[in-house]
Amino acid sequence: MEAWQKALLAWYRAQARLLPWRGEKDPYRVLVAEVLLQQTRVAQAIPYYRRFLERFPTLKALRGAPLEEVLKAWQGAGYYRRAANLHRLAQEVEALPRSYAELLKLPGLGPYTAAAVASIAFGERVAAVDGNVRRVLSRVFALENPAPKVLWELAQGLLPEAEDPGAWNQALMDLGAEVCLPRGPRCTACPLEALCRGKEAPERFPRPRRRRVQEEILAALVLLGRKGVHLERLSGRFQGLYGVPLFPLAELPQRAEAFGVRPQPAGEVRHAVTHRRLRVQVYLAPWDGEGEDPRGRPLPKLMEKVLRQAQALLAHEGVVPLPHAKPQGVEPF
Template identity: 60%
Template structure:
């Protein structure tokens, strides 16, 4: 073991946060934690992790569930493609002669929805395979160690492979990620507290590495109408990559409410009283900012109980704006 590896591992074992999946060796639970943590902060991921496990304690339970049940349990965690892919993965594993997660990086990569990072994290933490996992935290730590402004993924992976502790790959990957999450943070990194500062080439100006990426979010306007009656609120199944599988209130891009109302009247054969505006909801997705003008009206057509359907955070905001949730 090199001095660099020794110092980082000793720091990790002394300072790592007490997280519910850290004491786990169950591959399914480790997989669930890694999928949640891909685009969710640790503090937010913990309650979703516990709630999901209460409903689906193992891969078999997850594989046997309906997608709508899975999305309902995932509700609020966002990035719902993660839940859809996790469900597909469980079904694929359950269909194998031996329905267990495979114990190697190469075979994990063959499962639906598992990219290089997640497969490497599970292979190293659950099965002890010496493979380096590179996520956003690892990218930042290595970029600063090497004073790289715009490293390629191949460069980062190669350097991560060189640094990896083959004797303790699971702890090592978690140590680098923990360092990035708690010390080598995007802003105001705590360089004096860094256990590997003496090897860091970028510590004089750490926030320069890696160079910030310009994020462009497209501004989109939309209209939504909350139709509420004695039988509940009208909800429709969502389509598409972002919210597919969820349910939500009728919505259409643009500022014109008329075409949306015409479509609803034609679909359901039920007249709609002139809707009244109730306010505006703003919601940010990864690549676009959505501004939704919300209307509501009485309704005698079909209705749903919003608590019984998986809803996105956007739809929950809209329903709260219309005082229907």
């Protein structure tokens, strides 16, 4: 076991990824990074991490901001419930608790995030098991389908007594992200190759999870008023955000009649949300209303795609395009 630990830590000290939150001990900054990384790849998370902390550098600054402003700062990172939970958390505590057990009670913090913050920011000896760690341990110990509890207990037992638990957890994560890849693992570059029981058939460990993907067909109605686009508060998966009316395609005639418009098709956009694939038919129509500039509202990425699609039709017809912005680190509409 000691040789296992020494080999991994030596590799980590030489090969650790250079990330803006590495070496950070401010619990709030560690928390923001880990919440962003819940469902976002590292390279994508970096510009949002910097932008969010520039606007909300402390937990106190986040506490004093309106939710809509927080969601706007998060725009483009997706999975907006993460930002809403961060905002809720800031209303509940003035400082982050120092233990895994107490962190686990806060909004939006599951076992992995709570353990990552507790180990990295506070030095608590608690294992943080994300997808990368699950893959590394499953292959090293040849586990096809380990139960979460079994895997966590295994990871907890591997924590070195005399080493920084945060560094150890990050070493396992980096190994999974850089070497023990889901496809085409770089086994010859792995410091644990000699000890790995699953290296002969790494694709078996862990057994791939099969997820059923559902497809939905929706319509988006882009209404062009005198001052901009008609926006409304969204519900369901996009609660707290704004966008153009979005509804099942079959409802288009009734919705168009309610607004008094005759929409024209403007193409289709596709968007993935967790286990759903959305096919959205975009419709465009002049509208006898005010409307507004969408730059002032937090919009989900789906709505950015919808507005870009509408812009493409307007540009083709020689009409002045919809107003759009290009926030730092985020693609324009």
